[in-house]
Amino acid sequence: xxxxxxxxATVVTDALVGVEAAHPDLRVDHEHKVVxxxxxxxxxxxxxxxxxxxxxxxxxGGFVGLGMLDAACPGEVFTSPTPDQMLNATTTxxxxxxxxxxxxxxxxxxxNFEMAAEMAAEAGAKVESVVTNDDVAVEDSTYTxxxxxxxxxxxxxxxxxxxxxxxxxxxxxxxxGRKVNAWGRSMGMALTSCTxxxxxxxxxxxxxxxxxxxxGIHGEPGRYREPLGPAAAVAERLVDPIVQDLPxxxxxxxxxxxxxxxxxxxxELYVVFAEVKRILDGHGIAIARxxxxxxxxSLEMAGCSITLLKLDDELTTxxxxxxxxxxxxxxx
Amino acid sequence: xxxxxxxxATVVTDALVGVEAAHPDLRVDHEHKVVxxxxxxxxxxxxxxxxxxxxxxxxxGGFVGLGMLDAACPGEVFTSPTPDQMLNATTTxxxxxxxxxxxxxxxxxxxNFEMAAEMAAEAGAKVESVVTNDDVAVEDSTYTxxxxxxxxxxxxxxxxxxxxxxxxxxxxxxxxGRKVNAWGRSMGMALTSCTxxxxxxxxxxxxxxxxxxxxGIHGEPGRYREPLGPAAAVAERLVDPIVQDLPxxxxxxxxxxxxxxxxxxxxELYVVFAEVKRILDGHGIAIARxxxxxxxxSLEMAGCSITLLKLDDELTTxxxxxxxxxxxxxxx
Numbered sequence: 001x002x003x004x005x006x007x008x009a010t011v012v013t014d015a016l017v018g019v020e021a022a023h024p025d026l027r028v029d030h031e032h033k034v035v036x037x038x039x040x041x042x043x044x045x046x047x048x049x050x051x052x053x054x055x056x057x058x059x060x061g062g063f064v065g066l067g068m069l070d071a072a073c074p075g076e077v078f079t080s081p082t083p084d085q086m087l088n089a090t091t092t093x094x095x096x097x098x099x100x101x102x103x104x105x106x107x108x109x110x111x112n113f114e115m116a117a118e119m120a121a122e123a124g125a126k127v128e129s130v131v132t133n134d135d136v137a138v139e140d141s142t143y144t145x146x147x148x149x150x151x152x153x154x155x156x157x158x159x160x161x162x163x164x165x166x167x168x169x170x171x172x173x174x175x176x177g178r179k180v181n182a183w184g185r186s187m188g189m190a191l192t193s194c195t196x197x198x199x200x201x202x203x204x205x206x207x208x209x210x211x212x213x214x215x216g217i218h219g220e221p222g223r224y225r226e227p228l229g230p231a232a233a234v235a236e237r238l239v240d241p242i243v244q245d246l247p248x249x250x251x252x253x254x255x256x257x258x259x260x261x262x263x264x265x266x267x268e269l270y271v272v273f274a275e276v277k278r279i280l281d282g283h284g285i286a287i288a289r290x291x292x293x294x295x296x297x298s299l300e301m302a303g304c305s306i307t308l309l310k311l312d313d314e315l316t317t318x319x320x321x322x323x324x325x326x327x328x329x330x331x332x
Numbered sequence: 333x334x335x336x337x338x339x340x341a342t343v344v345t346d347a348l349v350g351v352e353a354a355h356p357d358l359r360v361d362h363e364h365k366v367v368x369x370x371x372x373x374x375x376x377x378x379x380x381x382x383x384x385x386x387x388x389x390x391x392x393g394g395f396v397g398l399g400m401l402d403a404a405c406p407g408e409v410f411t412s413p414t415p416d417q418m419l420n421a422t423t424t425x426x427x428x429x430x431x432x433x434x435x436x437x438x439x440x441x442x443x444n445f446e447m448a449a450e451m452a453a454e455a456g457a458k459v460e461s462v463v464t465n466d467d468v469a470v471e472d473s474t475y476t477x478x479x480x481x482x483x484x485x486x487x488x489x490x491x492x493x494x495x496x497x498x499x500x501x502x503x504x505x506x507x508x509g510r511k512v513n514a515w516g517r518s519m520g521m522a523l524t525s526c527t528x529x530x531x532x533x534x535x536x537x538x539x540x541x542x543x544x545x546x547x548g549i550h551g552e553p554g555r556y557r558e559p560l561g562p563a564a565a566v567a568e569r570l571v572d573p574i575v576q577d578l579p580x581x582x583x584x585x586x587x588x589x590x591x592x593x594x595x596x597x598x599x600e601l602y603v604v605f606a607e608v609k610r611i612l613d614g615h616g617i618a619i620a621r622x623x624x625x626x627x628x629x630s631l632e633m634a635g636c637s638i639t640l641l642k643l644d645d646e647l648t649t650x651x652x653x654x655x656x657x658x659x660x661x662x663x664x
Contacts, residue, residue, distance in 0.1 A: 002523040002540065004600040004636060006562040006607075011599060014563070018602030021609040022588075022622040057598035077599075191334040208334065230338040231346070256354075263595045265631045266389035267343060267409075268336040270350030275338075277353040290354040292658070294626075299597045300634065304336060326624070329662050 001200045008197035012054045012074055016061075023326050025065055032088040033081070035061040035072045040093045042070065046164040046173045047093030050102040050157060051086060052109050053078040055196070056217060059154060059296045062327030068161035069102075069325075077196050077299070078218045080108030086116030090125055098126030098170035102156055102177060104149030105133040128170055130177035132156055134186045134307065136245045137214030137222050148216050151259050151307030152184035154295050155319075158328060162321035176318070180309065185242040188305030189222070189234060190215040190261060194298050213237045217261075217298045217305075231268070235275035238306045243283055248310060250284030255309040255319065260294035263302035269293065272304055289319055295327065333532045340529035344386045344406055348393075355658050357397055364420040365413070367393040367404045372425045374402065378496040378505045379425030382434040382489060383418060384441050385410040387528070388549060391486060391628045394659030400493035401434075401657075409528050409631070410550045412440030418448030422457055430458030430502035434488055434509060436481030437465040460502055462509030464488055466518045466639065468577045469546030469554050480548050483591050483639030484516035486627050487651075490660060494653035508650070512641065517574040520637030521554070521566060522547040522593060526630050545569045549593075549630045549637075563600070567607035570638045575615055580642060582616030587641040587651065592626035595634035601625065604636055621651055627659065 005011050012033065019035060020028040027038045041047060050060040051073030060072035070093035075081035090099045099120065103113045110131060117127040132149030141148055160177045168176070190212045193202035203219035206212060211234070214222025229237075248254065258273045260266070269292050277287060288311050296305070309315070322331030337343050344365065351367060352360040359370045373379060382392045383405030392404035402425035407413035422431045431452065435445045442463060449459040464481030473480055492509045500508065522544045525534035535551035538544060543566070546554025561569075580586065590605045592598070601624050609619060620643050628637070641647070654663030 002543070002560060002634060004523070004563045004566060004596060004604050006564055006603065011603060014606055015599045015602035018605035018607075018609070018624070021619065022590075022602065022605050022624050054599055055597070057602075062598070191336070211334070228334060231336045232338055234336060258354075262597050263632050264336060265387070265594050265629060266394070266626070267347045267386055267631075270347035270354070270389075271338065271343065272336050273350035273354050274346055275350075277350070287353065292350070292354050294598070297597060299599075300595050302334060302632065324662070330656070330664070332663065 001195050003197060005197055011197050012076055019061055029088065032085050033074055034085055034089045035064050036092065037065055037070050040070045041095035043095050044097055045095055046097045046170050047095065047099040048102060048161055048164055049073065049089045049093060049099060051081045052104050053080060055299045056296050058327035063157050063325050065325035066332060067165050067321060067323035068157050068328065077198065080112050083112045083115040083119065086113055087119050090116060090120040090127060091123060094125045100160060100170060100173050100177065101127060101129040102153065102160065103129055103131045104153050105131050105146055106143045107145060108143065126170055128174035130156060130174055130181060132181050134181060134184045136185050136241050137187050141216055142220040143218065150188065150217055151186040151257055151296055151305050152181055152309065155184055155255065155309050156180045158323060159315060159318045161323065162318035165321065180315065184307060184309040185245050186305055186307040187238045187242055188215050188303060189213045189238060190301050190303035192263060192302040193219055194262065194301040215303065217296065219298065231271045232275045235272055235279060239276055239279045242306060242308050246310065248285055248308060253286045253288035253311045255289040255311055256287045257291040257307040259296055259305045259307065261301040261303040262294055262297035263300040264304055266293060269304060276306060288316065333527050335529060337529055343529050344408055351393055364417050365406055366417055366421045367396050368424065369397055369402050372402045373427035375427050376429055377427055378429045378502050379427065379431040380434060380493055380496055381405065381421045381425060381431060383413045384436050385412060387631045388628050390659035395489050395657050397657035398664060399497050399653060399655035400489050400660065409530065412444050415444045415447040415451065418445055419451050422448060422452040422459060423455060426457050432492060432502060432505050432509065433459060433461040434485065434492065435461055435463045436485050437463050437478055438475045439477060440475065458502055460506040462488060462506055462513060464513050466513060466516045468517050468573050469519050473548055474552040475550065482520060482549055483518040483589055483628055483637050484513055484641065487516055487587065487641050488512045490655060491647060491650045493655065494650035497653065512647065516639060516641040517577050518637055518639040519570040519574055520547050520635060521545045521570060522633055522635035524595060524634040525551055526594065526633040547635065549628065551630065563603045564607045567604055567611060571608055571611045574638060574640050578642065580617055580640060585618045585620035585643045587621040587643055588619045589623040589639040591628055591637045591639065593633040593635040594626055594629035595632040596636055598625060601636060608638060620648065
């Protein structure tokens, strides 16, 4: 295992020291392991929190800031954060306008966020939850009942963050999150495995000539393995099931998000983006907005995922609204 | 070789199709392989161009846009672009205010940019060049006489871009670039090699227990190999030679840039950033600005580089000025 770490046991706590040192707009509660907007709670604004296992950076800590999350709860690598972390985050960011939990559909995350929401409600907070489940690859998976929550989570965090910033109430921000989840679909693939520091060996094995289509962000099995093909074929393997699932139709405008799993160079993601454009052109689907880069990763896994989000004027305006986080920033 | 490409021979041209599809603010000249600001030439503004081998993305194409470069010339992977590309870029972005070439110190890049500058001058353009050579690791290297140009190039492009945007003339923008290069120092390391698509096999070999300190961004040999150590030791190996070289002194404020080589997860870069902060605290050097992420990469190489730039009010103001490029964006 070759990693730039001090100790497999302290990767997350060590990284949080770095996050705090690098980003003066953020504040880190090292005891509870929560990353906050330095100005939380923001008066009158619905608070947004998310969280999940570490190893998917910049998700979620890199999306904390104006126009996006108020707090992120990182668990150990590929391990759910605890209800205690989530409860602390919830009560700290609650200005009285309520708090939205944005939860990827993994059993541990869902269960722990539910417990935190109940405890926060007992303490008097209004809490709503949006569970993302955009991965069309498989219906049930290693850590999930139903579909897994993946790339659309980034878009929910951005768009709900903009909605909250412009004064929408808790029910409206939650409805917005459910709309984004309903209008978005994703699928991923891997060329290589990754190594969880505490495990010290690769999560799974792929031979030198294989790829796995439909992989999960923790290396959960996908739909099938097949011989490594060209980027054009890979893009078709991912885009076709996505387009058919919603279904997206000719005349739709979408946000096209080509995400790197961590170990794939940006130049390759642009090769994939060109193929996604070609395929969508063939369906008469226009790319109105795009995002290309490693935003929801699986440590150093090589591979990519593709997320499409159908856009209307409301979602486009909220996507374009100002955001100031370590990983997504514009307009401010 | 496991890569998301169609053909090793078309990686760069295929990626440029993706760049154009993803970024409506950019325009791609596919014949000459140049990425432009869509609004180039910008009236009255000094034009900024850079370029170099591909495989270091987002450098340079990801830094084209308002407040940074007017054009970028990508060569084949790890191969200098041609004088013809650079000449086309120069004449296209020249509004009459002249053009600055930002060149990393590699023999091929320097020679080709010199030829392009001469041809552009013959055609009536005013051209100045800034050559970056911030890598303290070695004095001469595989493709370089003198020191290599690495991470400071990103900072030169940002700060010169801001200077040009605020109306400085060609001599002033060039002087600014030389100041940033003079005040910045870098050093890198690798845990793994990378594979150039056209070569099909790793550029070099490192055993499972070794790391290379002082590596170049094309895998050029560094200062030494040694057993893989903890992040704290790696950070010391890189920061100590940087701090001693300028030298940086107690009381200095710096921009601290922890760069990922491509295959290293962001969570590890934050672990390294925490160590950089600890070491600089020990020297009484304050981190006034920071940048953490994969900005000048070596395909999928695992490793990192560290760049420090001494800041004064002028450089800080220009660093903070608005920028709108695919890879660096704020204030707009």
